[in-house]
Structure formats: structure tokens, C-alpha cells
Amino acid sequence: MHPPLIVVVLKGYPRLSETFIAQELLGLEKAGLQLSLISMRRPTDARRHPVHDEIRAPVLYLPEYLHEEPVRVAKAWWKARRLPGYKAALKAFLRDLPRDVSRNRLRRFGQACVLSAEWPEGGAWLHAHFIHTPAAVARYTALMTGTPFTCSAHAKDIWTSPDWELADKLAESRWTVTCTKTGHDHLQSLAAEPQRVHLSYHGLDLDRFGPFQGQRTLKDGSNAADPVIIASVGRAVPKKGYDILLKALAALPADIHWRFEHVGGGTETKRLKALAESLGLSERITWHGALAQEEVLALYRRADLFALACRITPDGDRDGLPNVIVEASSQRLPVVATDISGVPELLTDGQNGYLTPSENPDAFAEALIRAIRDPHRRAHFGLAAEARVRSAFDYHASIRQLKTLFETEWQTHP
Incomplete structure (x- = not known):
């Protein structure tokens, strides 16, 4: 049986900060699935990852704001x-609107x-990446067109969505996958x-x-001429906790010599x-801004530590x-x-990484001190974390799982 064309609704495409989505799209194409991409926003990143250039699927951009394309709408x-x-779609929208009176609801x-009217030729399935706004567009489109839909849920989209909306989408989608046990x-x-809710790690x-x-150095921060390199990759947004990380760096003892390198854009950079x-x-920090994947990989390989102080906002x-x-761990x-x-x-404190409570700069600083001053122990943790990634976080397993979920539905509901 020739696989149906899957119409994939994305919040934005391509995005440097969502490599895991691009990786999954390419993996599904390599597994023999046919895709058509629908982006709710035009790209804002000036650069692209190599993986984006390997994806063959065409992209349709919806009007990001309805008033910008009134004739089309x-x-x-x-x-x-x-x-x-x-x-049926209008009835669902009118039921949702009193619970979410917003322009955003009307926009979806x-x-x-627009998606229903400009439906890709041959499209027979809808899949939304993120269970908040992309799944809202997919759900209304599914009702209008009679097309089955499924969903991948991630993090922010789960935890910032009201329970009533999540419950409605879970009830109407054929299945939903998510990438952490807490979300699952x-x-x-x-x-x-x-x-019908499945756990599927993105993997790498x-x-x-x-x-x-290469060989990792055993720097312990004692040489001012050759400081420990602490790397971090992530958007400068509140949930990444970079204010906590900076305060932790400020709390490091004067006899520890370090440099910090950050990769990523974001609204909080200034x-x-x-x-x-x-x-x-x-004077001890380099702000790189957004970098391509191969440049990020090079940073992982020349750094001595990776740090990220995420929080719940x-x-x-x-x-x-x-x-x-996962990427940093793959490089030891x-x-x-x-x-x-x-x-x-992925990480267990004291076994393959250093974990601290969130919102605690002092605890984070103590973990950094332990890691810097005991290079042999941190090297052991790096090896253990890499082993965990390569045994349990290979993305081919996720691709096989997703392909099986799609094919099972198509065989059950041809």
C-alpha cells in the first residue's frame, strides 16, 4: 500500500531552535513517508541547519496574521x-471561543x-507538531475536511494549555505522542x-x-592562561534560566578560571x-548568537562543561x-x-551528570565547582552520559515508532 500524504502543521519552519523537528521530518521521509509542510509563520532565522536543506517536502505558509492577507483569507x-x-468546525470554534476569548483563537x-481551501493535492492525513496552536489549526481543519489528525506534544505546549483544551484535542486526535514521561x-x-497517548523520545x-x-582536557580551573570552557546552547528566554546561571558563575571562587560561551538568540539577550x-x-563571556549545527558541534567538542539552568516559569x-x-552528552x-x-x-545526579534544584544559583555554583575541580570524575560522567545517549536516545527508534503508529492507523482505518 502506498502511504498517504501526511500534511504536517508546524508553528514555524525552518527554525534553528527546533532541530529535533527537522530531524524527525527528514527521518520520516527516509522511512518512505510522503510529507507536505504547513507553517503558521514565516522563518525569522537568517541561517538554516544542513538538515533543512535535505528535507524534500514542499512548504505552504499560512497567513500569520489574518489582516495581512485579507483577500486570501x-x-x-x-x-x-x-x-x-x-x-462542525464552526460549532467547535464557537464552543471554544467563550473559554478563550482572543484574537489568537479567531486567527487559528x-x-x-485557508489550509482547508488550499489543501495540498493528495493530502490524506493531518499531523500537528505541538498540541497548542498548531493542533488547534489541525483540529479545525480536520473537522472541515474530514481528514484524520494526530499530534506530537512537547513541553511548553502541554504546560501552558488549559486542561479542557488538551482533553478536547486528545479526544479527537487518533493518537498523540510526547517526548517526556512527565508530559506523558x-x-x-x-x-x-x-x-492513545504514547511516550516517544526524540532521540538524536x-x-x-x-x-x-579527540581527547578531553583535564583542566581544573587553576590555570588563568587556559581557563575551563563552560558552554551553553539555548534561546535567551526566561524558562532557560540564564539569569540563574550567570549568578552561579558570579559565585564561583576567584581561584577558578573560566570562560562562558553562549549560543542562541532570544528576547532576553539584552x-x-x-x-x-x-x-x-x-569580559569572561562570549555571546555567539545563533549558530549552525556544525558550529554548535564544534563548541561541544572544545568545551569542558555544558551548563543549563532551566526553570518552570x-x-x-x-x-x-x-x-x-542530549547533543552535549553524545560528545562526552x-x-x-x-x-x-x-x-x-537522561541524567542521574552523581552517576552521569550534575543535577541541582531550579532557582538555586548557590546549588548550581556548587555543582560547577565540583565538576571543575575534579576533572577525572567529570570525564567519567561524560563517558556514562554518552553511553546512555547511544543506547537509549537514537532517533531511529522514535522514527520506527512513529512510522508504526501511522501505518497501524492506515491499516485499521483505510
Whole structure:
């Protein structure tokens, strides 16, 4: 049986910060599945990862804001309203609107109209990456077109969405996958049929992140001419906890010599640079901005430690298992991190990494001190973390699982 064309709804494409999604899309294509990509936003990153250039699927960009393309939206609505499922989609939208009175809700319905009207030829399945706004567009589109839909849920989208909306989407989707046990348990608790929620770690393309063949140094921070390199990769946004990390760096003893290198863009960059200046750290920090994947890999290989102080923000936003921690671990780079969400599913404190509570700069500083001053122990942790990644986080396993889920549905509901 020739596989149906899967129409994949994405919040934005391509995105440097979402390599795990691009990796999955390419993996599904290599597994023989046919994809058509739908992006709710145009790209904002000036650069691309090599994986984006290997994906063959065409991309359709929906109007990010309805008022920017009024003629396109009006034509789409006129066409969509004649679809057999339009009334069911409108009924669902009108049921959702009083619980979420916002322009965003109207925008998702409008985008669904555009997608339904400009439906990719041969499209027979809908899959949403993220269970918040992309799944809203997918759900309304599925109702309008009569197309089955499925969903991949991740982190922020789970924890910042109201339970009523998650429950509705879980009930209407054929299945949902998510990438951490904490997210999996939460979604199962809301699902009428918990068995349709599956745990699927993203894993890593270990062909792109092959074993590091070089020798890691045994720096202990005692040489001012050859300081310990502490690396971090992540967007400068509140949930990444970079203010905590900077305060921890400021608390390191004067006899420890270090440099910090950060990779990533983000709205908090200016504020973090100001904080670093106020803490007297600026001369020891390099802010690289966004880098391509091969440049990030080079940083992993020349650094001595990787650090990420993720937190849960007041609105519930958080990471799942940050892919950068998996990447760093694949290169034998020891990791100091906070023990939230899915991080303990990869790293165990005192066995293959250094984990601390979130929101605690002093504890994070102590972990950094232990890692820096005992290079043999951190080297042992790096080896153990790499072994864990290569045995349990190979993305080919996730691709096989997703392909099986799709094919089982197609055979059950041809």
C-alpha cells in the first residue's frame, strides 16, 4: 500500500531552535513517508541547519496574521464554508471561543479555513507538531475536511494549555505522542482513552553527532592562561534560566578560571548582557548568537562543561528534555543542569551528570565547582552520559515508532 500524504502543521519552519523537528521530518521521509509542510509563520532565522536543506517536502505558509492577507483569507473562508464539515468546525470554534476569548483563537480558525481551501493535492492525513496552536489549526481543519489528525506534544505546549483544551484535542486526535514521561503522564491523566497517548523520545541523529574521537582536557580551573570552557546552547528566554546561571558563575571562587560561551538568540539577550555586566562577568563571556549545527558541534567538542539552568516559569512554561543536553552528552561533554521535567530521564545526579534544584544559583555554583575541580570524575560522567545517549536516545527508534503508529492507523482505518 502506498502511504498517504501526511500534511504536517508546524508553528514555524525552518527554525534553528527546533532541530529535533527537522530531524524527525527528514527521518520520516527516509522511512518512505510522503510529507507536505504547513507553517503558521514565516522563518525569522537568517541561517538554516544542513538538515533543512535535505528535507524534500514542499512548504505552504499560512497567513500569520489574518489582516495581512485579507483577500486570501476571504476567498478561503468562502470556499471552506461550502465544505461538508464546515458547520462542525464552526460549532467547535464557537464552543471554544467563550473559554478563550482572543484574537489568537479567531486567527487559528481563519488559518484552518485557508489550509482547508488550499489543501495540498493528495493530502490524506493531518499531523500537528505541538498540541497548542498548531493542533488547534489541525483540529479545525480536520473537522472541515474530514481528514484524520494526530499530534506530537512537547513541553511548553502541554504546560501552558488549559486542561479542557488538551482533553478536547486528545479526544479527537487518533493518537498523540510526547517526548517526556512527565508530559506523558499528564496527558494520559486528561485523555478519555489513555492508551492513545504514547511516550516517544526524540532521540538524536547519531550519524550527525558521531563519537568525539579527540581527547578531553583535564583542566581544573587553576590555570588563568587556559581557563575551563563552560558552554551553553539555548534561546535567551526566561524558562532557560540564564539569569540563574550567570549568578552561579558570579559565585564561583576567584581561584577558578573560566570562560562562558553562549549560543542562541532570544528576547532576553539584552537583559542578560546587562546582568552579566552588573555582575562583573562581561569580559569572561562570549555571546555567539545563533549558530549552525556544525558550529554548535564544534563548541561541544572544545568545551569542558555544558551548563543549563532551566526553570518552570509562573505561567507553567518549561522545557521537556532539552535536545541540547542530549547533543552535549553524545560528545562526552559533562553536563550541569537542573532536575526539572525530562532531564532526569537522561541524567542521574552523581552517576552521569550534575543535577541541582531550579532557582538555586548557590546549588548550581556548587555543582560547577565540583565538576571543575575534579576533572577525572567529570570525564567519567561524560563517558556514562554518552553511553546512555547511544543506547537509549537514537532517533531511529522514535522514527520506527512513529512510522508504526501511522501505518497501524492506515491499516485499521483505510
